[in-house]
Every structure is written in C-alpha cells, then in structure tokens.
Amino acid sequence: MSKKKLIKIIIIAAAVLLFTALLLTGLRLLVNKSNEEKKVYEVKVETYENVIEVSGTVAAAQEQTLQALSDGTVIAVYVSAGDYVKKGSLILQLDDTSEQYNLAKHDYEMATTQISGSQKELKLMEAQRLSLLQKIADRKVCATFDGVIADLDVAVGDSLEAKDSVGTLVNIDYLTAEVEIPETDVAKLQLNQKVELNFSAYKTPVYGYIESWPAIGEITSRGATIVNAKIRIDDYPSVILPNFSFTGKIQIEEPVDNIIVERYAIGYEDKEPYVVLAKSGEKRAVKVKPYGKEYVKVLEGLKGGELLLQQTAEKKSGQNKNSSNKKQGNLPAAGSAGSAGFKR
Numbered sequence: 356m357s358k359k360k361l362i363k364i365i366i367i368a369a370a371v372l373l374f375t376a377l378l379l380t381g382l383r384l385l386v387n388k389s390n391e392e393k394k395v396y397e398v399k400v401e402t403y404e405n406v407i408e409v410s411g412t413v414a415a416a417q418e419q420t421l422q423a424l425s426d427g428t429v430i431a432v433y434v435s436a437g438d439y440v441k442k443g444s445l446i447l448q449l450d451d452t453s454e455q456y457n458l459a460k461h462d463y464e465m466a467t468t469q470i471s472g473s474q475k476e477l478k479l480m481e482a483q484r485l486s487l488l489q490k491i492a493d494r495k496v497c498a499t500f501d502g503v504i505a506d507l508d509v510a511v512g513d514s515l516e517a518k519d520s521v522g523t524l525v526n527i528d529y530l531t532a533e534v535e536i537p538e539t540d541v542a543k544l545q546l547n548q549k550v551e552l553n554f555s556a557y558k559t560p561v562y563g564y565i566e567s568w569p570a571i572g573e574i575t576s577r578g579a580t581i582v583n584a585k586i587r588i589d590d591y592p593s594v595i596l597p598n599f600s601f602t603g604k605i606q607i608e609e610p611v612d613n614i615i616v617e618r619y620a621i622g623y624e625d626k627e628p629y630v631v632l633a634k635s636g637e638k639r640a641v642k643v644k645p646y647g648k649e650y651v652k653v654l655e656g657l658k659g660g661e662l663l664l665q666q667t668a669e670k671k672s673g674q675n676k677n678s679s680n681k682k683q684g685n686l687p688a689a690g691s692a693g694s695a696g697f698k699r
Contacts, residue, residue: 615652628642
C-alpha cells in the first residue's frame, strides 16, 4: 500500500471519528435539552384541617336497667320488647300479697289508734305506713322516662331475686358519646363545636357537637392526662344503634385549601416572583410564601392544576447549603414579600 493511500485512509478514519464524536455530543445535548423541556411542576391543592382525632362508642340518651328491687314471683308482665312506654308506666309486677295484707292490717290498727291512742303513737304509725307503701312500690318495675323497651327477658311465674336484671329501657331521641381529649388539646374545645363521626355500619359521616366537658382531668392507666368530653348526636340514621363504635374528628377550624407548588417552578425578576405556564409559555406574576423546605404556597395568580416550567435549578443531594442561595441568583431574603425562602 502506497504512503499516499495510507494517509488518505487515516484522514478518512479521523473524519469519521470526529463526525461520530460530534454526533454523540449533539445527541447528548438534544437529550438533555429534551429532559429540561419536560421538567414541569403541577400546581396542587392541599387541604389543611385543624382537628382533634377521637374514637369511642355511642350510647342512648338515657338507659334504664330493668331489675327487681326485692325478691318475689312475677305475676304480670305488661310490655314486650320494642314497645314504647311513658315515664311511670308499669312494666312488670311481683307478687305483693303479703305487703298488701301488712298495709291493710296497719291501716286497721291506725284507725283504732285514732280513737283511743295518743298523738305521738299515731305519728309513729303514719311513718310506719310510708315504709309499708314503699315495700309495695318495690314489688313493681316502672319506667323512669319515656322510651323504648330495648330487650325484655321475663315471664309470668319467674322467680326473681333483688337486683336481677330482666331487660333494658332506652331513650334514643338522640345519642351520646364520651371521648378522650389529650390535655394539650383541651384549650381548643368549645361548646357546640362540630364533630364528624364515621361508622363502619354507615358510609356517610354523621355529625354531632360538643355538649360538655368537666373542669377536671383524669389520669389514664397509660399515665396520660385527659379530659372526657361529651358529644351529642341529634340527627342520625336508624342503622346506628347504641354501642356502635366510631372514629371521628372534632373540627377546630373550617378546612382550608392551600395552593402549593415546588419552589423550583418560581422565578424572580427584580425580586418579584413569576411562573411560566408549560402549555402556553405565558409568564405570569404570582404572590407566594414559604411552605416547608421544597414548596411554596401560592397566594395569588394560580388556582391549582396548572403545569409550570422549571425556573430555578433543584438542589442536588450533598450540595453546600451555604452556597445554595448564591447559585440561585437574585432570590429575595427569607421572610420578605413574595419570598421563596423556607423555614429550616
């Protein structure tokens, strides 16, 4: 092979290598540019809630355990489970034959004493008569409020002992619940404060309100100091029954929607913040304030859902914190109007 031909081959090979290098460099720049063009940030809407988380079980507005006040045999049952009764209604009767006899005998003796006895003896017999009347009353089980017989397990002929429970009377005009409030949150409570309750038996939230709380705290077995606040639920679906469990939250303030975006979508011109819409390229003035380390809260100029082009470089992991502000150019000082500074 001649020297001239060899030189020609070398020149061609060098040219090919140079062209390849230029082509690769161009492709790399093109890819980088493409990646930069695709770097967009979505403006998000974040809901902030100031609440106290609670849980517990609901109870009837009033509840009476139906129980015998003395030993005896049931001679009459006047209601059934599910019946509505008024305050004072007779629910069941124990045999009171002996008590009625003792009262009748006592009344006969009182009548005799009124004729020939002393006034002191008569007053003593009047007090004794009240005691006999109470013993007769104790042979009855009566409703202490208007309500519904939730359950009743007794029949004529049953023999009961004092304090035997035979059923339950409830008033379910409204429901109540007691929830534990940590001592750090007690100062946030207010009367009639809205409470959202969620039941596994019902998909839609049920709402109640704070009715009361005591002026003294309690120490739990965990060693935490709490206050038991009382919740009242006036309107609730019929599928929610006493003793159903719930989770919920006490609404301290109404929820607030915050419009936020990564701080790298914010540019500055003469210390005034702006953004560039990715779809139209429109440059738009905004007002922002710090929101954590990586985000800003948009006060004016955006409503959420917009796509914004990147305006400042993202800080890489390990980057010198002291030099980060210098690399980002003319960012205003943290805390100034329209600032992109962040709480550390």
